[in-house]
Amino acid sequence: MTMGDAPKPYDDTLPGLLLRRARAHGAKTALREKQWGVWQRFSWSDYLAAAAEFAGGLKKYGLGRGDIIILIGDNRPEWLFAELAIQALGGIALGLYQDAPAEEIAHIFQLSEARLVVAEDQEQVDKILGIRPELPHLAHIVYHDPKGLAGLDEPGLVSFEAVRELGRDQAGQFEAWTRELSPDDPCLIATTSGTTGRPKLALLSHKNLLAMAHNLGLVDAKRETDEFISFLPLAWMGEQMMAAASALLFGFTVNFPEDPDTVQENIREIGPHVIFSPPRVWENLAARVRVKIMETTPLKRFLYEKFLPIGIRYADARFAGRKPGLTLRLAYFLAWACLFRALKDRLGFSNVRSASTGGAALGPDAFRFFHAMGVNLKQIYGQTEIAGISCIHRDGAVDFTSVGQPIPDTELTIAADGEILSKSPSVFLGYYKNPEATAETLTDDGRLRSGDAGYFDEAGRLVVIDRVKDVMALEGGFKFSPQFMENKLKFSPYVKEAVVLGHGRGHLAAIVCIDAEIVGRWAESRGLTYTTYQDLAAKAEVYALVRDEIAGLNAALAPEMRVKRFALLFKELDADDGELTRTRKVRRAVVGQRYAGLIEALYADACTLHLRAEIKYQDGSVREMCGELRLEDVA
Template sequence: MSTASTDRAARCAEAARGLTVPLLLHRNATEFGDLPALTALGADDDTLTWSALRDRVTHAARGLSALGLDSGDRMLINMSSRPEHWLLDLAAVHVGAIPSTVYATLSPGQLRYLAEHSGAGIVVLEGEAELARWAPILAGVPTIRHVVTVSGQGSGDGRVVTLAELESTGAAAHRADPGAFEKRWREVPPEAPVTMLYTSGTTGDPKGVVLTHRNVAHQCVLIEDTVKTPDHSRSLAYLPLAHIAERVLGIYYPLYRANHVTICPDQRQLLAALTAVRPISFFGVPRVWEKMAAGVQARIAAADERVRAAFDAASTAALESYRLRAAGSPVPPELAARVAALDEAVLRPLRTGLGLENLVWPGSGAAPIPVSTLLYLAGLGIDVFEVWGMTETTGSCTINTPEAFRTGSVGRVLPGMELRVAGDGEILVRGPLVCSGYLTAGGGVEPITDADGWLATGDVGVLDDDGFLTITDRKKELIINSGGKNISPARIESLLRAHPLIGQAVAIGDRRPYVTALIVLDEEIAPMWARGKGLPDTSIAALATDPLLHAEITGAVDAANAELSRPEQVKAFRIMPTPWTPETGELTPTLKLRRRIVAQQHAAAIDALYDTPSAT
């Protein structure tokens, strides 16, 4: 590590020292009390300032204490993204408890597992529908002492209290003894847990990742040091708070920077939210960026020849500049001037329509994003920078920046973190972002690092000579065909998903003679494409067997195969007649493939591909 890197790491460590979430909220209420903190999309009149937010956190924390929530206790939250979610999460942290948001898409059986494993004494539910869904769990899990409902009326069950009742009780307790709250939060040390997030469980039961105040404070300092954005800027929270990216970018980083968060509770409203907020930075999971790119592609394709020609000229110039910068080369002044002029005339209006004209740092992570999507977006003037990390590393661990990036890589390791690649290609990391461990069934925390502090991430990758990391696959997901060849399914799937019509793709081939694929159509783009072709039935089920669409997908497979070695090439595929969702089981709540479930649920379709290899 260079002297500059060492100095930077030391500076960041010092900036994070001693910080806790309650300390940051206290600072914001004291120094920036009148600035906006939280707004629900479309409800600007109900914006909570930092001062008002802390007052409500105070009352909710005292109310939770009255219900018996104490230091180290777990509290599950099963509700949508709304200001009350932030309020109750922060309230639990102020009494030293560990809040844990669970995905709304989980099945009753999965919810029961989390309730039993966490040993949570309090569960927060949105309203009566959630209360009814949880009724069998509440009856069968005796460790749950109380339920807080955010909306709706009270219940005949003595364990159930409304948020209004909770805050009223807490406000009265605070008036009677205002010093108790201040004393309590000041006793929360940086090494205490701040949250627990259950991993998606792509290969087995979810694991409860325990993160500390020190973890999240260090992550916030590193983001500030790496991604240059103004103080008190506006940001958009649209991912579930069970997702590590939103937890950091939607709660902890805004606390650290005293930013103004607008909450979008429904991803279908994302475009409206982006155009309302027009954020300085925006993190999109790959599917979000892919849909944006596909939407612009469709719009340009439907435009007249003059518009298409203007776009092609502007996009070509933007891409030329992008490729030079990605290679670390200077952009000639004449090219920079041409890009600026064409951007102002052609590309910026397109970005304005997406609410992205002010972006300083567009990011992507959580799964691989096709290089073709990155290049298309770069041609729009949107340089999307990939990051890599996991829940266990408090989110990002490596990052690309405008000053230093490589297309297709996930960037360089963050200051203070160490990264090395083991002999089998697995990425190992250690440093201040690595979590305390996994929650055990008995309530303890089991460390997940080896004796030297290294975390085996399960991801496989390569480091180039300039320190840029490229992820090639998951260690447990590598395909080993019947000839003994190691094949990366992620690379194949990324190339397939580069086509706008393909929403999901899974490569099959472990212990098989060749690679095949199951392909799922994009629910929005495929019907739009079909209408443009004049097809009478635009349903996904009908399109899955339509010859014209089959020919289009065949072209996409052929294009992917042209980029692959012979053993990697897809020899047969099947277009699935229904979408895959977390509810149908093939995807996790963060939209990662659950390969084991895919293999189980679609075994007959997979076997048929090997009976009829001529399907392509």
Template sequence: MGNTASPFSSVPDMFVSRVAESGDATAFTYPVPDTTGAPETWETLTWSQTRDRVRDLALGLHSLGVTSQARCAIAAGTRIEWILADLAILCAGGASTTIYPSSTAPDAAYIIADSGSMVVFAENAEQVAKLVDQRAQIPGVSKVVVFDGEGGEDGWVITLDELSALGAKAHEERPDLFGELVGSVESDHLATLIYTSGSTGRPKGVRLDHGNWLYEAQALSDLDEELRGQGWELLTPQDVQYLWLPLSHVFGKLMQVSQLRVGFLTAVDGRVDKIVDNLAIVRPTFMAAAPRIFEKVYNRVVMQAKEAGGAKYRIFTWAVGVGDKVARLKEEGKEPTGALALQHKVADRLVFSKLRARFGDRLKFFISGSAPLAPEIGRFFHGAGIIILEGYGLTETSAGSFLNRPGDIRFGTVGLPMPGTEVKIAEDGEILLRGGGVMRGYHNMSGATEEVLNEDGWFATGDIGVLEDGKLRITDRKKELIKTSGGKYVAPQGIESRFKALCPYVSNLVVHGDRRAYCVALVALDPEAIATWAEENGLGALDYAGLTGDPKVRAMVQEAIDALNLTLPRHETVKKFAILPNDLTVEGGEITPSLKMRRRAVEAKYQEILDGMYEDSVRTL
């Protein structure tokens, strides 16, 4: 595994080492809403202050009976208390089970019961109510600790402050206890149980131990050392991360442990509707995000340019064309010269500098993961001087398996393996991975681990891909490949991501055609984008539902479908489409909390609409 051996024995060991090295430096900044109606303020925690808060919470958990590898669940959005609770669980010797706050009460109860969690951290009264409703289904839970809210009369629900007070008392009685607990945690101890949000069937609890996270943190450190030798700097203690990703998701957890290894400042705020505003406040040097965030920014920029119209829109489209040429040159390892370099300087002054200003003035790069990023969108940002490093990994591989390197970006690929990760492509095209990030197995699922992880340590990802000069290009999910009744294979993800770059008014395209004569699509409009378009096109009086049935809207989508089809082989072209009456949502069960589409759920929900697009053809079963 090369240089990926970690100098630490566990995540808590890495944490206390970071505190020893960076004690008085600021570790976190986070918003604190003002209940009087005044603007919210941002508070900070140094590494030493973080250690003190984590210590009291960890000793409080110890007082409640949390012992080695005992599971504790966290049902909350991304916020400073999530991080403190997670570190406290790990420092007490326990393991964290993650639950999305959008989970239904029965789903949350299933995860808590299956994981065997004995303590649950709940964000607020809404999350507590789910647990109270399902209390009979989670008899193993001895305490619920609420972040925002009051404790219960019977003592089952206590506040975070009450848990901290328990720990403070324990620390007073035994000042050396925290160090003993941290020292007892070993690399092969369970650290995290993350339940995959699959499109169908029972969610699987993925077992990740401290060694998995130590590998990820060390691989990042090794990569940084490798890049410095090439004149690039990835992450340093002086960097500022803006962390809004769901910490219930493996991508968010990766960014969390990376901070412990490097020591940079993290601004924590999981409110998605605050991302744009917070960028100006936080002024991050880097941020990780799902492609949907970049799509939304791209869509908004394109719409605003169209609204300006006339000369401004012509300048914008010219600048985008120039930027695309520059981005393609850079993919080949070249820099623009002559007339193109001069044009790019003009485009930068007139258009791109204004776009960069939206992200603060310190941004080094974005990291994109969890779903494919359309190459066209990647090149748009790259041409504008905004680097997006697309990466790849799964819950079962601790998230970080591949990453495009600065200075060696090829859009449409997820780059090279992280140090210590091996890759090979199976005969059927499936991507196989081996390395320190691969999970130790599924929880309470006999036989499921052996189906995907062989004796030699190779993990079958379920993704189809190819290697191009060592860089991995993912073509689709193995289970999502479409085979038409004519025997032709279609990879829907690539088509869908390409379409979103062509039509800024659409949030999702769902290509369908398995065992059918041809491909069709379901189109979900972006509520914000289509409302702006409607105002510009004399349809401002119509609500979302009204717009989905309007001929002008259909003609606009048809134009984009036609443009898409020009780029596709005949068997992949979209012959018909239907505009859905509402957007796909997490609440509706069509999107996972990490913003991935649940294809099977969407197809089942809109089966009648799909069938209607094949009424003039014979369906092959």
């Protein structure tokens, strides 16, 4: 498909595309879901029938144009059935993260005045029932997993299948409803990450979503024959970008894993052609391979240690734009036959053609690792407010510092203060019921203020530094990006989260959370016993491990950017505690307030600190943790 002859999708809608897919390829598999160990198949005709029937049921409930309907739960076909049904009636789908706390859910219900919610299972239904007295507009709670709900008698509680049955005689009206839609109609509300407070509700149109999918596809091709695994929350803009907009536009198959714990196994079974994950997923995969190599047979360990460096050299030559020499090509052929082919298959990446990561920077070591085995991994960049994507690396032009070049039909400029501004048909309609925030985010000529600081390198690629408001300065005036340093620290497989400090101080310090799984395996391989996360994080050997990792990072940085002191927190930073957003971005104000004593101690002469911290569970209960933290210098 070339830019000249490609159809512009801006004049279509998501339900309109579903109709066309079902007519042209009705028997082709659109969705799969693994249940009870068996992959269940849904054709495009099945997809259309489910959406049309559910839309008919919603219509009989009196729902239609302009109504907001909330969806919450794990990734299931019913989420997409409901979403397309809502949009066919001119309504707006609003997805919530399945682990969102009750207070946040109540706020969004009240703001949206939603009269119906599609809640996956007993857990989500119980959560909604617990706050129902605060939701005067809510009339219907629809569930699609009946386990544990059979005997529950609550007003308005009804199964997904019952709503379909109710609307079955109206399903034939789906095409007529769809004809009344405009590409400029709002169809989706996506919650922003909410790093500084409550999430805002970004309102997007059919045109926003399809323009993004179309333009991204021009530089990162998607095909009708592709397979995609949907395992990241459908409330996230990145997953909507793939599982809804791109799948409908290009016609590839979306697969839903059986369980969050079986994702890697299911990826291997399906062998996807397209995969998109945030950096932490890629980094965890690479780290787990390294851990398993430590536990494997001597022969496999020998092959890994012998051939991985060859793959890295081959990848580095490609990154530098050089054609690998004959000797290196022959060595890589042997490495492929002895190591990388089997490793790629083991990870389920044998068919991967389009692999991308976004949301934060991915470390050079992770890029090298995956490119060494032949996975063409690229960095992308964007925001919820631009339907997910504005930049991507091009094939053969992947580098470690930039996020690539703008996708077609997207214009990026840098404001006088360094902020990245975007203009494209994918820029959102505004924030729902928040005109003040909309006016702050959109310029008079319709450009999106990203809130990120950046610049273009000599090759015209965008380099993102940090959030404009988060750029900090040491007491001597040296400016630094805490996010840049945090990403550097998280390049270590042993570090799960980090918060870098230093604004107005004499040097940088860090609060670090270890990766319990990887550090735990490291400890076990050395005969170190432990009981809890707190016990593991307090061990001197683990402190020494992290200290060496930070020292290695410091060696490649300017003196002003080096982390001088650190502490290992006795708990993970958690979204339920308000320390992270649902997309795992640090809420600096919350961390600064909650750990004020620890921060002061890191800049004092103290070697230990007795710290108390509260842990909040999803059911609202609170438990207090306390313990001694060591405060260590980095040589």
